Amino acid sequence: MKELFEPDFPLSELTSIGLGGNAKYLYRVRNVDELIEAIKFARSEKMRFFILGGGSNIVFSDTGFDGLVIKNEVKGFECDESIDRADLRVSSGELWDEVVERAVGLSLGGIECMSGIPGTVGATPVQNVGAYGQEVSDVIKSVSALDLKTYELVSFDNRECGFGYRTSRFKCADNGRYFIAGVEFVLPKLNKVSPEYASLKESLDECGTDFESLDRQSKLSVLRSEVLRIRKNKSMVLDSSDPDTRSCGSFFVNPVLEKDRFTALCESYSGLSDAPARAENGFVKIPSAWLIEAAGFRKGYTENGVGISNSHSLALVNRGGSTAGLIMLSEKIKTAVTGKFGIMLENEPQFIP
Ligand SMILES: Cc1cc2nc3c(=O)[nH]c(=O)nc-3n(C[C@H](O)[C@H](O)[C@H](O)COP(=O)(O)OP(=O)(O)OC[C@H]3O[C@@H](n4cnc5c(N)ncnc54)[C@H](O)[C@@H]3O)c2cc1C
Missing domain, CATH: 3.30.465.10 (Uridine Diphospho-n-acetylenolpyruvylglucosamine Reductase; domain 3)
Incomplete structure (x- = not known):
């Protein structure tokens, strides 16, 4: 089985944000039987595994993935x-x-x-x-x-x-x-x-x-x-000619708060009531892009090779940086938004250690 695996595969080539070290092995599955075989093999070798689709909502660690990445190519x-x-x-x-x-x-x-x-x-x-x-x-x-x-x-x-x-x-x-x-x-x-x-x-x-x-x-x-x-x-399609294309799309989910909680936050944090929030069924959805900009982060901002897209403040982009840099920037943004508005942003993409 192992001979079918591609060793030391760069995960940056399999993810839209283009970050991450190497996978110990990559295996492309074309049907469920191949998948079962690969997983049984990985388990017998005490090797962890991860299911990957198009890699557009995932960020791998700079040290890569010490196991088997299974790329889904099951068609029909x-x-x-x-x-x-x-x-x-x-x-x-x-x-x-x-x-x-x-x-x-x-x-x-x-x-x-x-x-x-x-x-x-x-x-x-x-x-x-x-x-x-x-x-x-x-x-x-x-x-x-x-x-x-x-x-x-x-x-x-x-x-x-x-x-x-x-x-x-x-x-x-x-x-x-x-x-x-x-x-x-x-x-x-x-x-x-x-x-x-x-x-x-x-x-x-x-x-x-x-x-x-x-x-x-x-x-x-x-x-x-x-x-x-x-x-x-808004650089929200994959386009190799667009310098802002190396992202996971929206990096933060738009927070949804109970209406009463939102009203209370508006009383405590000045400026929040200006947010273009949408009320629905007793809940209020606040655009993360607005919160990020109001917390002082502008489109195009860059540090350590990662930054905010020039065309959409909700997308964090890789401009030659690392996963560590991306985590640092995302934490910095979250801290600023919490400090200014009392709202904790949640990551949309999944980080794989
Ligand atoms: C430019 C850009 C724009 C985007 N715009 C949007 C948008 O408008 N709306 C939106 O909702 N999302 C958006 N996204 C996010 C992303 O495209 C979606 O979440 C998409 O569904 C991820 O698909 P993927 O195959 O790339 O998943 P991956 O990134 O490969 O995986 C994502 C997660 O799903 C799991 N997974 C994948 N396939 C399977 C499977 N077959 N079985 C079990 N688990 C599985 C993985 O293990 C992982 O946990 C955008 C991303 C980018 C880069």
Whole structure:
């Protein structure tokens, strides 16, 4: 088995932020049987292992990973259509944005505003990815997974996935327990297609697009292109020609506070009431980007080779630095935000020691 592993593989080549030392071994799996074999082997050798998708939400240590990194390359796409919907069964190693492109091409709604999110399909339920008013939990019917304790294939329906804002059971209670093998999505064919998110709506208006006059297929295509255009301007798509591309996307989750707690903080910390906060169901979501800027960190700020993106203050970028430098900068930002507003920011990407 070991002869199939690639030794001393640079993890910086497998992550969008381009940081991290070497993995002792890398193994690319194309099906669940290969995965089981590799994990059994790693366990027999008392070697730790880690499941990697597209590496767009992960930061490895500068010293690398002293074990087996298993890169998910399990492919497969099936689509069953009925009059009003389509069921997509997608293997976890497929690229998410390619699935969005295919769905839009088939006139299927529900995921077009999540265009351009990097990474694999299997990682989408992990943090319940979302953008511009859509979240994968809105369209996931079920997740099939391999239990890495028992090697049994199990299935979770939407409710059992424990989805929340940028979270799920796979990120919290069951972190590391399952390999997500495939995801079943149900996408509508007849739903009303419209830009729900205010900034997307404004951007379409500014372009002078008469959105309502378009047919369904054109509406979906226009939304996809517009989201991609906005994301590109914010360096939120992977683009090797963009110096701000080496990031994990948003580095901090937008804090969600109970309304009363937010009101109390506004009374104690001056300036917080100016935050463009969004209230919903007794909770208030505050944009981390605003908190970071208000705490004194500007776009383009750099120290020790890592910094804040020139186009989006929520993205921390690698400008030739190290993971240690990134951790230092992120802690510095968190301390400043807590000191100024009493709010503790939470990292979105996962750090692997
Ligand atoms: C430029 C940029 C823009 C981004 N924009 C957004 C955005 O708009 N919205 C958003 O929500 N996120 C965004 N992200 C974050 C990221 O793209 C998503 O979280 C994505 O789903 C990660 O996919 P991945 O395959 O790269 O996962 P990885 O980074 O490889 O892994 C992330 C985590 O998921 C686990 N994992 C991966 N695959 C599996 C599997 N098959 N089974 C079990 N566990 C698994 C890993 O072990 C790890 O813990 C952005 C990132 C970048 C770089």
